[in-house]
Amino acid sequence: MYDLVSTFVMGMVISGGLIIAIGSQNAFLLKTGLTNNHPFTAATICFLGDFLLIGAGVFGVGALVSVDSVLGILLSITGTIFLIWYGSVALRSAIRGTGTLVVEQSERSPSRLKTTVLMAMAMTFLNPHVYIDTVVLIGGVTASLSQNLKPWFVAGALIASATWFYSLVFVAKKLSNVLNKPRAWQIINTLIAFLMFLIAAKLLYTLIGVWT
Numbered sequence: 001m002y003d004l005v006s007t008f009v010m011g012m013v014i015s016g017g018l019i020i021a022i023g024s025q026n027a028f029l030l031k032t033g034l035t036n037n038h039p040f041t042a043a044t045i046c047f048l049g050d051f052l053l054i055g056a057g058v059f060g061v062g063a064l065v066s067v068d069s070v071l072g073i074l075l076s077i078t079g080t081i082f083l084i085w086y087g088s089v090a091l092r093s094a095i096r097g098t099g100t101l102v103v104e105q106s107e108r109s110p111s112r113l114k115t116t117v118l119m120a121m122a123m124t125f126l127n128p129h130v131y132i133d134t135v136v137l138i139g140g141v142t143a144s145l146s147q148n149l150k151p152w153f154v155a156g157a158l159i160a161s162a163t164w165f166y167s168l169v170f171v172a173k174k175l176s177n178v179l180n181k182p183r184a185w186q187i188i189n190t191l192i193a194f195l196m197f198l199i200a201a202k203l204l205y206t207l208i209g210v211w212t
Contacts (some may be wrong), residue, residue: 007149010199011156014141015054017086017192018133019164025123029165033172038116043165045117049124050134050161057138058150079140080203087196094189097182144203 020026025046032042124130142153168175178184 011153015157033169039169053134091193
């Protein structure tokens with residue numbers, strides 16, 4: 001039971017940390033919420049994009065290799081290095097207090113449904129970092145998980161994704177007042193850094209177990 005819960009939480013933490021850091025997508029969703037430009041549609045497209053990409057990472061890349069294979073070990077090492085780097089970037093941003101998420105007044109004009117749909121798809125599928133984060137990184141992290149734990153990771157990841165996306169669009173006015181303050185992002189980035197380092201340590205522990 002502990003393994004199921006910890007895997008579920010790990011999925012939430014990794015997915016949440018990656019999603020929060022994608023500034024352009026978040027700014028777009030915040031804007032649709034502030035202007036009421038088809039917010040549910042925009043959030044749903046972003047969520048479905050995560051569903052497809054996370055699934056590709058876990059059941060595609062992550063399922064093609066076993067944790068004790070050479071490729072599985074390399075993927076896990078890559079995932080660990082990425083998590084350490086990602087956490088370091090978040091920690092540096094927290095120390096410097098440079099994080100913000102501001103939607104300019106000029107960006108708050110209404111738009112058509114077609115425009116919103118196309119923009120949501122572009123923000124989701126045309127960002128190369130999204131593929132690195134969701135497919136490669138998540139594939140590497142989940143390569144160390146047994147098959148019965150992978151659905152729990154996906155469930156946690158998707159709950160984090162849905163919670164963040166729909167919160168951004170439906171509580172946009174309140175969130176915009178918080179997310180445009182550097183102090184709020186110092187706290188968020190500090191938490192992201194701590195959790196990424198923690199998961200990286202867990203991956204290293206798993207790898208040491210494989211080697212020994």
